[in-house]
Amino acid sequence: MEQQQDDSPQDTENETNTQQKTRKSVEASSENATSSSESSTTTEEATPASFSRLKLFEKVMQKSLENVIEFASFKRFVSTFRPLYKKNPQRMENIYKQFIEELKKAIQEDIVRLIEEGRLKTKLDELDKLEKASKSKTHAWRPSGIPEQDLCSFLMPFYQKQEAYxxxxxxxxxxxxxxxxxxxxxxxxxxxxxxxxISEVVEDWKASLKESEKLVSSLKPDIIEA
Incomplete structure (x- = not known):
């Protein structure tokens, strides 16, 4: 009994050590996978003039993906499959790494499909253009005090559009x-x-008819003599 009590803390300590190692390795791989996106976003944040809603959307999706991966920690995975983990910790560690990779790949593919099917790039770019156009300085129309001139300046663009149409x-x-x-x-x-x-066919038919009549007329004396 004393040996069993002494072994159980060692087992739990070994499990926690392996869990910490696995978690560190998975976190390192996830950090390497997202380092490129973070570097691009830092350069974008440094230049506010190049603000884009599409890039902001991609950044938010990347952050959400990181939160999902963080929520699906190795500790939760082990607590769910503890009997299998006790039998073969190394195999469960490999399964967890493969699971995380497949999960990230599936989520990223869904995000790309969402952007393509929803035409988010075009729509978000249009919103950016509308925002830039709204910020552009345009002087409002003011009357000049001369009714004829104001009326002409107001109606002339309308008539020009109608003429072009x-x-x-x-x-x-x-x-x-x-x-x-x-x-x-x-x-x-x-x-x-x-x-x-049609006229050519009729002429040919008339000519053939005349020839047939001539042939019949030439054969009539022979028929009478017979």
Missing amino acids: MRLELKKIQAENAALTKKVLAGRERISHSEQH
Whole structure:
């Protein structure tokens, strides 16, 4: 009994030591995996002019991924599979490392798929452009005190837009008319070809009919004599 009581603290101490070693190795690998992203984000933070919502979103997702990996610690993993860990600690350590790698890979693939399917890059870039446009200095319109000039300055852009729109519509209509005239001319040409072909067939038929009549008339005396 005394030996068993002496061995159990040693076993628990060995387990804690191996857990600490495994946790340190996993944390080191995760730090190496995220070092590149952190270095890029530090350079982005140093230059606020290059602010991008997409980069901020990627940074938040990376931080969330780190929190998930931290939550799925080796201690929790061992507490869940303690009987298997006692049988083969090294194998469970390898399984945990592989599990963490597969988990990170799956989450990163889901994030990339979310960005692509949701078209987040385009939408977030549009938001950045709108924000820049809203910050640009634009002078508000103020009346000059001359009603005629103010009315012209107010209505002229509207008329110019309407004129540009009408010109564009006119070009479209002209292009459609040109295409229709080409189709009509092509149809007329086909009709003329078909009429010419029909007339040629009729002439050939008339010529063959005359030849057959001549042949019949030449054969009539022979038939009468017979």
